[in-house]
Amino acid sequence: MKNEKPSAIKRKIPLIVAAALVLAMLAYAIYYVAASSNKTTELPANAIITVDRGDLVSKFQSSATVTSGQQGAFAILDGVKVNEVNVRVGDSVQKGDVLATFDTTTLNDMLRIKKNDYDAARKAYADYKKSAADAPKQSRMIAKEIAALEKTIAELQAAETDSPAADAPASENAQLESLKTAIAGLLGNTRTANRLVDSIFAENGSVAQTITAFQNLLSGSMISSDFLSQMGGMSSMMNSDLINASLQLVQLKVQQALLGVQSGASLESVYQSVEASAAQAYEQAQATVEAMKNGWVAAEDGIVREINVVAGQIYTGASAGGSTSSFDITTILASLSTGSADIGSMLSGLFSSPAQNGAVIEYYPFAATFVLGKYDLAKVKLDQAVRVTSVSGKVFDASVVFISPVASESSDLNISSLLGSSGSSKGVEARIVIPEPDRSITIGLDVEVSIDLETRENTVRVPVESVQYDEESKGYYVFVYEAVSKTIQKQLIETGLFDENYYEVTKGLDGGEQIVRAPQRSMVDGEKVKVLA
Numbered sequence: 001m002k003n004e005k006p007s008a009i010k011r012k013i014p015l016i017v018a019a020a021l022v023l024a025m026l027a028y029a030i031y032y033v034a035a036s037s038n039k040t041t042e043l044p045a046n047a048i049i050t051v052d053r054g055d056l057v058s059k060f061q062s063s064a065t066v067t068s069g070q071q072g073a074f075a076i077l078d079g080v081k082v083n084e085v086n087v088r089v090g091d092s093v094q095k096g097d098v099l100a101t102f103d104t105t106t107l108n109d110m111l112r113i114k115k116n117d118y119d120a121a122r123k124a125y126a127d128y129k130k131s132a133a134d135a136p137k138q139s140r141m142i143a144k145e146i147a148a149l150e151k152t153i154a155e156l157q158a159a160e161t162d163s164p165a166a167d168a169p170a171s172e173n174a175q176l177e178s179l180k181t182a183i184a185g186l187l188g189n190t191r192t193a194n195r196l197v198d199s200i201f202a203e204n205g206s207v208a209q210t211i212t213a214f215q216n217l218l219s220g221s222m223i224s225s226d227f228l229s230q231m232g233g234m235s236s237m238m239n240s241d242l243i244n245a246s247l248q249l250v251q252l253k254v255q256q257a258l259l260g261v262q263s264g265a266s267l268e269s270v271y272q273s274v275e276a277s278a279a280q281a282y283e284q285a286q287a288t289v290e291a292m293k294n295g296w297v298a299a300e301d302g303i304v305r306e307i308n309v310v311a312g313q314i315y316t317g318a319s320a321g322g323s324t325s326s327f328d329i330t331t332i333l334a335s336l337s338t339g340s341a342d343i344g345s346m347l348s349g350l351f352s353s354p355a356q357n358g359a360v361i362e363y364y365p366f367a368a369t370f371v372l373g374k375y376d377l378a379k380v381k382l383d384q385a386v387r388v389t390s391v392s393g394k395v396f397d398a399s400v401v402f403i404s405p406v407a408s409e410s411s412d413l414n415i416s417s418l419l420g421s422s423g424s425s426k427g428v429e430a431r432i433v434i435p436e437p438d439r440s441i442t443i444g445l446d447v448e449v450s451i452d453l454e455t456r457e458n459t460v461r462v463p464v465e466s467v468q469y470d471e472e473s474k475g476y477y478v479f480v481y482e483a484v485s486k487t488i489q490k491q492l493i494e495t496g497l498f499d500e501n502y503y504e505v506t507k508g509l510d511g512g513e514q515i516v517r518a519p520q521r522s523m524v525d526g527e528k529v530k531v532l533a
Contacts, residue, residue: 050514368449374427377428
């Protein structure tokens with residue numbers, strides 16, 4: 001046999017190594033299978049349990065945020081002396097308890113001011129309705145005067161010749177042109193409006209004074225004799241009779257427009273709102289004073305949230321709303337005809353009460369809100385009983401009082417509500433009422449809620465930890481212990497209701513079987529087990 005060359009030997013070395021590895025792996029696999037077939041898992045005695053029958057209740061469980069069911073706010077006015085304060089923040093109170101007492105002799109002046117405001121508003125509304133009833137008649141009379149003036153102006157214009165107008169500074173010319181446009185709109189004649197504005201501008205010498213003259217005219221005041229006398233010196237540009245007639249026409253059209261507004265429903269609604277606002281402010285002040293005369297009395301059982309008064313001291317509010325000075329209702333009434341006032345802002349002064357919150361009581365019952373997932377929504381009903389557990393562990397009875405008809409995005413869904421929901425974060429808000437809470441339930445914090453959904457009596461059940469999921473069959477199974485062979489066998493099951501401890505078994509077990517209570521992940525079908533004593 002010829003000796004092989006070194007290069008040929010080198011080529012065979014990798015093949016030899018690979019063959020050796022394959023043989024080693026095969027040997028290990030044979031050993032592992034043999035070892036597995038003889039494998040015995042040692043289990044403590046309590047690892048094997050007997051499947052029993054019993055009652056099973058599925059529950060909805062979640063956390064809920066406590067909210068106020070009803071709040072009682074006790075008002076106080078500036079300048080009142082506090083006689084006694086009988087409660088502190090956090091105290092529980094019962095219906096009829098007197099919280100504080102006061103000396104209210106200083107409040108008569110404030111009530112009188114509010115009454116005067118209301119009387120003024122009521123009179124103004126009555127006067128408006130009377131004048132509004134006369135407005136159509138006055139408007140017809142003014143229309144006749146306007147028609148006569150327009151005829152006179154037309155005759156005077158026919159005899160007029162145009163004169164050169166005075167030049168306004170370039171920076172003010174735009175304002176002058178705007179004024180001409182506005183007057184032309186009232187007169188219905190651009191030529192006369194232009195000449196009228198030019199005449200007044202020539203006499204006054206400035207655009208600002210010309211605008212002021214027309215603002216006074218358009219405010220609705222009568223044309224003064226001094227103003228007409230001043231206009232009489234403008235004959236070089238415009239006939240004084242034409243000036244007089246034109247100015248009177250402007251003023252009559254302004255009056256006609258104001259009468260039209262006055263007879264409209266919108267202005268009447270403002271007068272009516274002013275009267276209603278003043279009445280409300282007066283009534284609120286009366287109620288506040290009356291309540292303070294009798295002392296603050298709890299309307300229901302509850303807990304004290306705020307106390308802002310001190311016994312023996314005269315109360316002074318921190319905000320401007322505590323002032324009892326009279327609201328200037330005359331300002332509102334005088335501004336209605338011009339339309340220049342911000343009526344809404346002024347009315348807010350009447351609507352706001354001069355009282356401050358001297359105490360706040362959170363009355364029972366309390367409420368709590370939580371979110372239902374789509375799988376629990378069909379099972380939870382209005383008026384359903386609820387168990388509420390406070391942070392101290394105390395349990396309270398409650399009931400469902402509201403379930404929203406609309407779902408919304410929510411981050412408050414509980415884990416059981418999301419099972420099988422494909423990760424949906426939508427839920428429905430629900431609210432419960434807790435009739436008799438105590439200090440262990442705090443507004444703004446969470447409590448635990450539990451609602452019984454369905455009940456099965458004398459049903460086959462297995463502990464939650466006994467149930468495994470089979471990837472191959474996409475189902476659930478347990479390991480049944482065979483006492484004779486001392487092996488465990490995989491048994492597929494179908495489940496029904498679920499509570500926090502058990503699954504209901506609807507198929508696969510009849511009860512009485514022995515199963516592994518908490519199987520190890522490494523356990524396999526047919527494996528031998530040894531139950532230790």
